[in-house]
Amino acid sequence: MSSDHPTDVSLVCHGASVTTSSAQPLFDSAFLRKLDRLTLLTRRAMVGNIQGERRSPRRGSSVEFADFRPYVHGDDIRQIDWNLYARMERFFLKLFVAEEELTIHLLVDNSASMDWGDPHKLTYARRLAAAFGYVALSTLDRVTVTAFAAGAGAQLRGVRGKAGALPLFAFLQRLQPGGSADLAAACKRYVRTAINPGPLILCSDLLDPHWEEALRALGSRPFEITLIHILAPQELRPQLDGDFRLLDAETGEAVEITADLETLQRYLEHLRNWQESIERFCHGRGITYVQVDTAQPVEEFILTMLRQRGVFR
Amino acid sequence: MSLLAPLALLSALIVGPLIVAMYLLKLRREERRVSSTFLWRRMVRDVEANAPWQRLRRSWLLFLQLLILILLAIALARPFFLTTGISGRNLIIILDRSASMAATDVTPSRLEAARRQAYTLVEQLPEGGRATVIAIGGQMEVVAASTTDRRQMNDAIRSITLSVGSRGDLSQALALAAALSAREPDSEVAIISDGNVQVPTDILVPATVRYFPIGQRGENMAISAMTLQPGPAGQMLFVQVTRYGSAPVTRRLDLYLDGSLFNAYELSFTADDAPGSSQTIIADIPAQVRVAEARLNSAPNEDYLPTDDRAWAVSQADSSMNVQIVGPGNRFLATALALLPGVTVTSATTAAGAVDPAPQVTIFDRVVPETLPTGNLFFIAPPRSTDLFSVTGVVEFPLLRPAPSAIEGQTPPLLRNISVSDVNVLRAMRVEPGIWARVLVEGDGSPILIAGEREGRRIVVLAFALQDSDLPLQVAFPLLVSNIIGYLAPGSGLEASQITPGQPLIVAVDPSATAVRVVRPDGRVEAAQVQDGQAIYASTGMLGPYLVEQVRGDQVIEQRRFAVNLFDPDESSIAPASELRVSQVSGLQQAVTREQVGRQEIWRWLAVAALLVVVVEWLVYQRTSLAYLRQRFRHMLAARRQSA
Numbered sequence: 038m039s040s041d042h043p044t045d046v047s048l049v050c051h052g053a054s055v056t057t058s059s060a061q062p063l064f065d066s067a068f069l070r071k072l073d074r075l076t077l078l079t080r081r082a083m084v085g086n087i088q089g090e091r092r093s094p095r096r097g098s099s100v101e102f103a104d105f106r107p108y109v110h111g112d113d114i115r116q117i118d119w120n121l122y123a124r125m126e127r128f129f130l131k132l133f134v135a136e137e138e139l140t141i142h143l144l145v146d147n148s149a150s151m152d153w154g155d156p157h158k159l160t161y162a163r164r165l166a167a168a169f170g171y172v173a174l175s176t177l178d179r180v181t182v183t184a185f186a187a188g189a190g191a192q193l194r195g196v197r198g199k200a201g202a203l204p205l206f207a208f209l210q211r212l213q214p215g216g217s218a219d220l221a222a223a224c225k226r227y228v229r230t231a232i233n234p235g236p237l238i239l240c241s242d243l244l245d246p247h248w249e250e251a252l253r254a255l256g257s258r259p260f261e262i263t264l265i266h267i268l269a270p271q272e273l274r275p276q277l278d279g280d281f282r283l284l285d286a287e288t289g290e291a292v293e294i295t296a297d298l299e300t301l302q303r304y305l306e307h308l309r310n311w312q313e314s315i316e317r318f319c320h321g322r323g324i325t326y327v328q329v330d331t332a333q334p335v336e337e338f339i340l341t342m343l344r345q346r347g348v349f350r
Numbered sequence: 351m352s353l354l355a356p357l358a359l360l361s362a363l364i365v366g367p368l369i370v371a372m373y374l375l376k377l378r379r380e381e382r383r384v385s386s387t388f389l390w391r392r393m394v395r396d397v398e399a400n401a402p403w404q405r406l407r408r409s410w411l412l413f414l415q416l417l418i419l420i421l422l423a424i425a426l427a428r429p430f431f432l433t434t435g436i437s438g439r440n441l442i443i444i445l446d447r448s449a450s451m452a453a454t455d456v457t458p459s460r461l462e463a464a465r466r467q468a469y470t471l472v473e474q475l476p477e478g479g480r481a482t483v484i485a486i487g488g489q490m491e492v493v494a495a496s497t498t499d500r501r502q503m504n505d506a507i508r509s510i511t512l513s514v515g516s517r518g519d520l521s522q523a524l525a526l527a528a529a530l531s532a533r534e535p536d537s538e539v540a541i542i543s544d545g546n547v548q549v550p551t552d553i554l555v556p557a558t559v560r561y562f563p564i565g566q567r568g569e570n571m572a573i574s575a576m577t578l579q580p581g582p583a584g585q586m587l588f589v590q591v592t593r594y595g596s597a598p599v600t601r602r603l604d605l606y607l608d609g610s611l612f613n614a615y616e617l618s619f620t621a622d623d624a625p626g627s628s629q630t631i632i633a634d635i636p637a638q639v640r641v642a643e644a645r646l647n648s649a650p651n652e653d654y655l656p657t658d659d660r661a662w663a664v665s666q667a668d669s670s671m672n673v674q675i676v677g678p679g680n681r682f683l684a685t686a687l688a689l690l691p692g693v694t695v696t697s698a699t700t701a702a703g704a705v706d707p708a709p710q711v712t713i714f715d716r717v718v719p720e721t722l723p724t725g726n727l728f729f730i731a732p733p734r735s736t737d738l739f740s741v742t743g744v745v746e747f748p749l750l751r752p753a754p755s756a757i758e759g760q761t762p763p764l765l766r767n768i769s770v771s772d773v774n775v776l777r778a779m780r781v782e783p784g785i786w787a788r789v790l791v792e793g794d795g796s797p798i799l800i801a802g803e804r805e806g807r808r809i810v811v812l813a814f815a816l817q818d819s820d821l822p823l824q825v826a827f828p829l830l831v832s833n834i835i836g837y838l839a840p841g842s843g844l845e846a847s848q849i850t851p852g853q854p855l856i857v858a859v860d861p862s863a864t865a866v867r868v869v870r871p872d873g874r875v876e877a878a879q880v881q882d883g884q885a886i887y888a889s890t891g892m893l894g895p896y897l898v899e900q901v902r903g904d905q906v907i908e909q910r911r912f913a914v915n916l917f918d919p920d921e922s923s924i925a926p927a928s929e930l931r932v933s934q935v936s937g938l939q940q941a942v943t944r945e946q947v948g949r950q951e952i953w954r955w956l957a958v959a960a961l962l963v964v965v966v967e968w969l970v971y972q973r974t975s976l977a978y979l980r981q982r983f984r985h986m987l988a989a990r991r992q993s994a
Contacts, residue, residue: 150385150386151385153383153384153385154385158385242385242386244385244386244388244389245386245388246388269385271384272384272385272389277382278974279380280379280380281379281380281381281382282379282380282381282382283381283382283383283384283387283390284381284382284383284384284387285384285386285387285388286383286384286385286386287386288387290387290391291381291387292387292390292391292394293379293394294390294393294394296974297973297974297977298974298977298978298981299977300393303393304389304390304393307389307392307393308389311389311392
């Protein structure tokens, strides 16, 4: 059905899949139904723009009692607690917890380094972002998706409700790997421009010398950050033997190595140290750090790993 | 060290740069795109701290490959060392295998050392060189004839075994070598021997003769003679022990009679005794003893040749020989025959009377029968012709002299110790012999003494009657009779029971015997060949007593014993000769020793080294896989230990 219209983006819920023009389907419908049952967890209440389903730090109109406060001129008299007036003979307003929407910030690293690996890292990131977005949309949250590397238009602002799933998937499918991306600069820019800080999910391989700076920048506003660290099996367990000239996919920079067992062991040691230092850094700043090997199926990762880590419920 | 093909070194100059160029090409690494060099860069920064070592390790392979190249190039250039050896292309190896080569002064034995020397010479033979291998000692044998196949040469050399037969005789072998080397240029003759060989003086070898002496020491003691004779108290044993070295020595001689120890004698030689001096033991022993054996007890450092430390003697008490004289009667002859031990003489006027047992020798004194009897014949002054010869007349007063053919070389056995020139003869028959006969003595152009073999029987003809000469009055007469009987009836008498290794046993066979068998010293029983009333058994290479039995049905009708001993002073004096006098066409009178002309090539070792380096190079190349395998192995071990 979808193959008849290559440019058409469709979300089909029964017996088919979500596809785009170029790529394989992001998910099948069965997985989407499973996603329907998930909710993105937040550790604290955050401010939203309009009414939604999330507890907000504001007082508003839900059924959950929050507090009383004395009436001041101009308050809505409908909120006066008359029972209390009968006892105290003074006006008090009865305040309820406001339930507002949340803005979920999805940051997808589409730099050239992500366009690599088997299974492909960027595809993995797309599917993860789609899953996060879909879960957020199904709980009436607002979703903002931003890709790092590309220029203008590489941002999908504020889609909301299940109807927003379609443009979200389309946007992610359209997302092309860009050239070189300065992770730190992109993060700083995003922090400056973002409104309504909320849960922020960063899908990246962090293969950037300035990864610490980027994370620090994100931490400067009250986002609730989840870092999904995506690495391909070829990066986690390189199978090289012989003399090679390794070319950086982003910068084209070359490194000459003689790959033997000793070299590979040293590489693995470096990799482990690096991952540990990221983890330490994240731990110190309340960032949820989740490593993922693209060899692990996305479905399995989301339904088990992320639930275990308390990202979803 | 020099090179046979120095141009081959150029190959290194050609291939070497090729290897280096290919290595440099190889250094252009395979390019591979990775997501990011971020992690690799950090690692390389670490590695570059010990970069010189890294670079060295990377060039390990290059180094090993160049090493292989150098080794192979040198091997191709065929380096060699000069050693004592040969330089010709046609090699004739004369290898001594006589008894003295059994000496153990060089471990394990001289023969083995000689074989090794021969292998070395074959090795030094240039590509396509030919070799002939001749073994001397006992029967001369050409074990490899002009072959280019090295394996065949080596097999031939390996097949040479000791032969305790007669002394190594170079004359035959050198004659053959001279003939072979005359045919082919660039020939060399290599004599590998201890020098205890008969060297001919009349052969001029048209090639370089090299002598490779084998052996170091000459200490040896030998039993040089041993006989058992009838004596006043039964039998008398006579043993002679000779010391060939010069060191003082004391040895014990054990005497065994029919297998059991009889007596032991202490023999000592002092340093004052000349080399070759001997001591004699004479012992009275019982008459019934059949075989006596003498053994010198072993002494490893005083006697390097064990072969001659044992000797045997056999009793002759029961052997006899029948001689029949046919004729008018001859007192001289009867007396001379009676002096010979073990001879039974019967007389008859004519040959008609059949004698039992059939006589081995029949003497016709001035008569000739119509039909000749079997057995060997001795005619004295035959009055008329027979089938064997014809009588054409009479020669008056012939002047006797040895026939010219008898002068060349050695004295024929019949004339041993006899001078015929002072024998005066009144009248002799003019005998015209058949082609079978050899004239030993002639007088005025007419044969006087002829001898020969015809149809398996031996015949001697003396042309004059004893009464017509003064021969019976001379000392030569009994000797001549003894020689003639010894010739006509071989294998009888004292002398005949004592034979040298390789000499055939000859026994006159009773016509009624159905088989003749020989019991060898090692207990094996073999059948002897019987032909024309004689049994001949030739494989007497083993020392010890032999028993020849004639069998009729199941019954043994006659037994004769022989003792095969190495009574050869030339073989027992094992001191090696350092020089060998062989005349050569080049004018040299002496075989060349210790000239460094042999080329010991070493390319094989270089090739082996190159092969080893190839293996090492492969291991270095595969070191990652090897390390991986090692790790897997370790994991496997650990897993097994955990599960245990």
